[in-house]
Amino acid sequence: MAKSSDLEELKGIGKEVVGKLNRLNIYNKDDLINYFPRRYEDFSVITSTSKLRPGQVTIRATIKQVKGRYVRRGMHITEAVASDETGSVRLVWFNQPYREGSLKLATEYYISGNFELSYQRLSIMNPSVELVSDFPVNTARILPIYRETKGMTSRQIRRFLRELMPLIIELPETLPDWLIKEQKLKSRSWAYQKTHSPKSMEELKLAQYRFGFEELFGLSLASLINKNEIDSEKTLSIEFDEKLAKKFVANLPFKLTDSQRKVIWKIYQDFQKSQPMNRLVEGDVGSGKTVVAIMASLMVINKGYQVAFMAPTEILAKQHAESIYDLLRPLKLESAVGLLVGGMTTAAKEKARKSIKNGKIKIIIGTQTLIQEGVDTHKLALVIIDEQHRFGVEQRRDLIAKAGYMPHVLSLTATPIPRSLALVLYGELDISIIDTKPLDRKPVITKLSSNNARPQIYREIDKLLSGGHQMFVVCPVISESINPNLRSSEEVYDDIKNHAFKDRRVGLLHGKLPAKKKNDILQEFIDHKLDILVSTTVIEVGIDAPGANIIIVESAEQFGLAQIHQLRGRVGRNDQQAYCYLMLSANSPPSRRLRMLETVNDGFKLAEIDLEIRGPGAIYGKLQHGQLDLRFAKLSDHELIAKARESAEKFINLEENLVKYKELSSHIANLTAVTSLN
Ligand code: ADP
Numbered sequence: 001m002a003k004s005s006d007l008e009e010l011k012g013i014g015k016e017v018v019g020k021l022n023r024l025n026i027y028n029k030d031d032l033i034n035y036f037p038r039r040y041e042d043f044s045v046i047t048s049t050s051k052l053r054p055g056q057v058t059i060r061a062t063i064k065q066v067k068g069r070y071v072r073r074g075m076h077i078t079e080a081v082a083s084d085e086t087g088s089v090r091l092v093w094f095n096q097p098y099r100e101g102s103l104k105l106a107t108e109y110y111i112s113g114n115f116e117l118s119y120q121r122l123s124i125m126n127p128s129v130e131l132v133s134d135f136p137v138n139t140a141r142i143l144p145i146y147r148e149t150k151g152m153t154s155r156q157i158r159r160f161l162r163e164l165m166p167l168i169i170e171l172p173e174t175l176p177d178w179l180i181k182e183q184k185l186k187s188r189s190w191a192y193q194k195t196h197s198p199k200s201m202e203e204l205k206l207a208q209y210r211f212g213f214e215e216l217f218g219l220s221l222a223s224l225i226n227k228n229e230i231d232s233e234k235t236l237s238i239e240f241d242e243k244l245a246k247k248f249v250a251n252l253p254f255k256l257t258d259s260q261r262k263v264i265w266k267i268y269q270d271f272q273k274s275q276p277m278n279r280l281v282e283g284d285v286g287s288g289k290t291v292v293a294i295m296a297s298l299m300v301i302n303k304g305y306q307v308a309f310m311a312p313t314e315i316l317a318k319q320h321a322e323s324i325y326d327l328l329r330p331l332k333l334e335s336a337v338g339l340l341v342g343g344m345t346t347a348a349k350e351k352a353r354k355s356i357k358n359g360k361i362k363i364i365i366g367t368q369t370l371i372q373e374g375v376d377t378h379k380l381a382l383v384i385i386d387e388q389h390r391f392g393v394e395q396r397r398d399l400i401a402k403a404g405y406m407p408h409v410l411s412l413t414a415t416p417i418p419r420s421l422a423l424v425l426y427g428e429l430d431i432s433i434i435d436t437k438p439l440d441r442k443p444v445i446t447k448l449s450s451n452n453a454r455p456q457i458y459r460e461i462d463k464l465l466s467g468g469h470q471m472f473v474v475c476p477v478i479s480e481s482i483n484p485n486l487r488s489s490e491e492v493y494d495d496i497k498n499h500a501f502k503d504r505r506v507g508l509l510h511g512k513l514p515a516k517k518k519n520d521i522l523q524e525f526i527d528h529k530l531d532i533l534v535s536t537t538v539i540e541v542g543i544d545a546p547g548a549n550i551i552i553v554e555s556a557e558q559f560g561l562a563q564i565h566q567l568r569g570r571v572g573r574n575d576q577q578a579y580c581y582l583m584l585s586a587n588s589p590p591s592r593r594l595r596m597l598e599t600v601n602d603g604f605k606l607a608e609i610d611l612e613i614r615g616p617g618a619i620y621g622k623l624q625h626g627q628l629d630l631r632f633a634k635l636s637d638h639e640l641i642a643k644a645r646e647s648a649e650k651f652i653n654l655e656e657n658l659v660k661y662k663e664l665s666s667h668i669a670n671l672t673a674v675t676s677l678n
């Protein structure tokens with residue numbers, strides 16, 4: 001049942017029409033005004049009938065004759081002839097018998113439609129027709145096309161919006177005057193008028209620019225406000241102990257890279273302030289982020305404070321716990337390390353919880369269990385979030401809240417976030433980038449292939465497997481899907497185990513298996529009890545399987561470049577040459593996009609390309625970018641992003657009072673919740 005709403009004040013809208021509008025999520029006038037067109041059709045240029053070319057056309061003509069008839073059962077056709085000074089043209093409508101009675105002869109109309117072949121004759125098909133003497137809504141202009149529903153067409157929506165024009169003209173401005181002037185933006189009211197009813201494509205562009213700017217300005221402002229809030233908090237400052245740092249480094253089995261050293265130094269500087277650190281460390285897979293996190297933890301526990309280290313999977317948490325334990329042992333600090341994951345026995349968990357509460361465990365490593373299991377922390381001073389993009393804002397916030405005050409936060413990610421995007425999404429974060437890799441790593445040799453080459457590739461791979469290497473095979477779906485061309489993990493597993501590599505030990509891993517089973521299979525692979533692991537993208541997360549040197553990505557066209565780059569980062573974690581085979585699905589055309597992976601080995605560059613071609617979803621997955629809801633701005637528009645960011649900074653520096661801007665501030669309140677880590 002449709003609720004009554006102010007929509008009913010509009011002409012021709014009763015309960016029934018309101019119900020239809022509700023199906024489009026339109027519940028009131030405001031929703032209607034904000035119901036933006038999906039696209040536009042340009043009928044604004046009026047052509048003389050003698051110059052018509054196939055395609056969308058508009059003529060200004062009088063109707064000479066009109067006649068309707070039934071051609072077959074249920075099929076009605078109306079034919080008319082329209083003329084101007086230069087000649088005439090045939091008009092055809094299917095199943096619109098009312099046309100015959102509604103068209104007036106010898107009266108001038110605008111007629112817009114597609115000029116195309118029908119029964120071997122060029123005609124304007126199913127055109128919209130409006131009297132020239134009326135203000136035209138559906139002809140002779142750029143036509144906005146809206147998302148429609150049964151019984152609610154763009155034509156009707158246009159009419160409602162036209163009726164709302166007086167309201168739209170009165171819409172108040174939401175942005176500060178100085179900003180409008182400085183950025184040469186069109187007013188909000190103008191932008192609404194022109195998106196719903198542009199006179200030219202130039203007008204439309206200016207309107208969309210204004211909205212795009214507003215979106216990015218809002219996001220930037222939200223993240224700056226978050227940043228200021230964090231900066232105004234007080235937290236435990238952590239002194240730097242140079243001797244301890246040196247001792248730790250001296251005991252490492254490798255030499256730190258310059259990037260690692262720089263990031264660690266930054267973190268130590270952050271620690272000495274009484275404001276909480278909020279730093280994101282971005283580094284390609286295998287760039288060595290974990291040791292950075294460990295060195296950060298070292299200073300914290302040295303002061304008797306606690307660290308919570310959250311990883312997205314149990315295996316990863318265990319791997320971290322082991323490497324932290326190993327690296328702290330030379331300093332006799334290993335007893336400070338404690339694990340808390342779902343797979344532990346109730347008794348073990350209880351014991352861990354106790355030691356966390358009384359502060360005996362100083363580095364708590366775990367998964368989401370850290371949030372769920374009612375853990376009481378003890379002087380928690382540092383929260384580390386590994387593979388941060390794997391967690392939702394809520395989860396990160398809940399962990400941070402365990403401290404009872406704002407702790408230092410260190411987030412790690414292998415997702416390369418283009419600088420411009422990071423400014424908008426994570427403007428409140430300080431970002432450090434690890435851009436050098438530990439020395440002994442060779443780039444993964446990457447080859448894009450079609451299905452035909454499979455036998456040849458399998459022969460190459462078989463030789464490598466005989467040399468003791470292990471292989472990942474990644475599939476886009478678990479089981480057979482609607483698209484028969486996609487290779488599913490079950491199908492590939494069956495083929496590899498029983499045919500292609502039947503002498504090898506093969507495992508299957510995917511997200512639908514119980515957690516325990518997943519862990520067991522991964523562990524078998526890590527321990528080299530399996531030669532081949534067929535899986536879905538569950539392996540994307542930073543698993544360390546040092547023996548794996550080959551990866552096949554099936555139906556590679558389904559994946560983003562940055563995602564494949566992360567996947568191939570799973571191999572070549574030793575000093576041997578590693579290989580990545582990208583297999584296209586049957587029927588998939590050769591891909592220039594994927595070819596990039598053969599030559600480009602820079603995750604940031606690949607992410608930029610992804611962002612440009614496929615939008616932020618390719619980098620972020622649904623979780624974060626879905627909430628962003630950008631309708632006009634493109635996150636690859638560096639220039640616009642820079643301007644929006646500068647303007648937001650100026651807004652803050654001018655000490656503008658947000659309360660003055662009601663719409664803006666409620667919008668920002670929503671955004672801070674999305675972008676903030678806190
Ligand atoms: P990621 O950045 O993907 O989390 P890790 O921290 O897991 O990478 O490091 C990958 C591997 O590289 C680990 O085995 C780690 O011990 C090793 N490693 C880290 N830093 C260096 C370095 N400077 N030189 C050599 N090996 C390193």
Ligand code: MG
Nearest residue numbers: 289290386542
């Ligand atoms: Mg890692």
